[in-house]
Every structure is written in structure tokens, then in C-alpha cells.
Amino acid sequence: MTAIDPAADNNHMPLPEPAWDDRGLVAAVVQDADTGVVLMLAWMNAEAWQLTRTSGEVHFYSRSRGALWKKGETSGNVLRVVELRVDCDDDAILVKARPAGPTCHTGRTACFFHTESGDDDGAPSAHVVDKLEQVLHARRDASAEKSYTRSLLAAGMPKILAKIAEEHGELAAELPEGARDKVVHETADLLFHMMVGLVARDIPVAEVWRELGRRFGTSGHVEKAARARRATRPLPDGSDGTDGSDGGPGA
Numbered sequence: 001m002t003a004i005d006p007a008a009d010n011n012h013m014p015l016p017e018p019a020w021d022d023r024g025l026v027a028a029v030v031q032d033a034d035t036g037v038v039l040m041l042a043w044m045n046a047e048a049w050q051l052t053r054t055s056g057e058v059h060f061y062s063r064s065r066g067a068l069w070k071k072g073e074t075s076g077n078v079l080r081v082v083e084l085r086v087d088c089d090d091d092a093i094l095v096k097a098r099p100a101g102p103t104c105h106t107g108r109t110a111c112f113f114h115t116e117s118g119d120d121d122g123a124p125s126a127h128v129v130d131k132l133e134q135v136l137h138a139r140r141d142a143s144a145e146k147s148y149t150r151s152l153l154a155a156g157m158p159k160i161l162a163k164i165a166e167e168h169g170e171l172a173a174e175l176p177e178g179a180r181d182k183v184v185h186e187t188a189d190l191l192f193h194m195m196v197g198l199v200a201r202d203i204p205v206a207e208v209w210r211e212l213g214r215r216f217g218t219s220g221h222v223e224k225a226a227r228a229r230r231a232t233r234p235l236p237d238g239s240d241g242t243d244g245s246d247g248g249p250g251a
Contacts (some may be wrong), residue, residue: 006214018049019090025061025162027094030103032110033082034209035130038124039103040111042071044093056081056140058095075103082213129195136199150195160200168217 024046030039044052045061048068052059057072058079072078079097086093104111109123122142139149152160171186179188198205 007224015084015091015156018044018093020046021091023063025063026059026091028058028093028095028096030058030079030095032123033098034206034213035123036127038111038112039079039097039099039109039123048166049093052095053080053084058097071103072100075101075105077104078102114176129191132192132195133199133205141200149196152193153200157197160193160197164197167193218237 020026020057025043026045026049028044029041031037032039043063043191044059044062045068048059048061051070058081060071061067063200070078079095079099080100081095081097082098085094085096095177104113105114113119119220136149139145139147140153142150151162167186167190171183174182174186195205198208212233
């Protein structure tokens with residue numbers, strides 16, 4: 001598969017022209033660029049393909065209406081292109097995009113919501129960390145169930161922070177020369193407790209993925225300098241917004 005950056009100069013992209021079928025169409029699969037969830041399947045013609053590449057927002061061709069359409073034109077739930085790929089036979093397109101809202105016209109996150117177990121939101125977790133987030137939310141909300149996660153959340157942020165500090169120390173002790181399995185174990189422990197902290201703050205892990213994605217291609221020094229400028233920008237109350245902390249470099 002060949003990938004492109006839609007923001008780059010499309011006149012110099014190695015991306016091949018899709019192999020249009022006898023109707024002038026090709027199937028386009030849309031995937032959430034941050035979570036990996038498959039959001040929908042639709043069709044593109046040459047005009048929809050070109051508009052998707054040049055506008056940065058996903059366009060399709062409606063077979064039933066015989067017309068071009070932009071996803072989210074009415075609802076506002078547009079799909080912003082992150083990456084485009086064409087498959088090995090040039091007869092299918094993969095669009096990695098960031099959705100502005102639910103993708104399915106039913107209001108669900110994704111269109112693939114019919115399962116053998118019944119209907120769901122159409123967005124099963126694609127990464128183990130996302131699955132962990134779902135489990136942590138379920139434990140938090142299961143009022144009748146006793147669990148380690150619930151006990152941490154019930155104890156509040158001081159207890160969660162103490163566990164994060166404890167696990168950080170244990171990982172730091174193993175990381176330089178500890179056995180490989182110990183490093184893996186302590187890393188998992190630290191990630192788990194950091195996730196509990198995010199759940200306590202009601203911050204979706206997807207926001208962390210987006211921030212990491214934003215840093216790709218950015219020098220750590222540049223990222224740190226930009227963060228310092230933002231931190232010292234005067235606030236409405238006249239303060240400089242600094243707290244003496246160091247957020248660390250970008251990717």
C-alpha cells in the first residue's frame with residue numbers, strides 16, 4: 001500500500017490513481033486515525049477522490065442519488081483526512097481520518113454496529129489500552145461490585161498519585177539492568193495506574209493519542225520551546241501562567 005500526506009503537494013505524490021470499476025467507482029474504507037476503529041464504507045468516483053485530496057475533508061459518491069456528497073455536510077460530523085492509502089490492486093482506498101462527531105447516520109460512532117451478540121456503538125476497542133479504559137470505566141460505574149480499581153477511585157487522587165509514584169519508582173529501579181520480564185511487568189503496572197488517574201479525571205485516552213500524533217515530525221526541542229512560550233503568555237489576571245514545571249520534550 002502507498003501512503004500520502006494530504007497536506008503535501010499532491011502533484012509530486014507517488015500515490016497511484018485508483019482502478020475505477022466500470023461505473024467509475026472504487027470502495028473507500030474509513031478508519032479512525034487515532035483509535036484504529038473502522039468507521040464506514042462508501043464509494044468514491046474520480047471527483048470525490050480529487051476533492052478529498054485537495055480539501056482535506058472526505059467526499060464520496062452516492063450510488064443511490066447519483067451525486068457527489070461531503071461527509072458531514074449536513075450534520076457537521078465531517079471526516080478530516082490524516083492519511084490516504086491505495087491497496088495493492090489499486091481497487092480500494094483506505095482513508096485514515098479524524099471524525100468531528102459520530103460517523104453513522106444513526107448517531108453511532110461507526111456504521112459496523114450489528115454483531116452476533118446484538119447491536120453496539122460500532123466502535124470496539126482496537127488497542128489493548130483502549131480496552132483497558134473501557135474496563136476501568138465499567139469498574140468505576142459498577143456500584144455493587146468491589147474491585148481494586150473502584151477502591152483506588154473511591155480513595156481519590158492522593159491515593160492514585162501515591163500508587164503512580166510507587167510504580168514509577170519500581171520501574172526506575174528495574175529499567176537500567178533489571179530482568180526483561182520485570183521491566184515489562186513494572187511498565188504495565190505504571191501504565192495501569194496512570195490510566196486510573198485519567199479515568200478519575202474523566203480524560204479519554206484518545207486525547208493522549210491525539211497529542212502524541214500531533215508531535216510526530218516535531219523536534220523535542222521545538223515542542224518544549226513552544227510549550228514554554230504558551231506557559232509564559234500573560235493570563236487575563238495579569239499572571240504569567242508559569243508553575244515551574246517541565247512538561248518534557250515532544251516526540
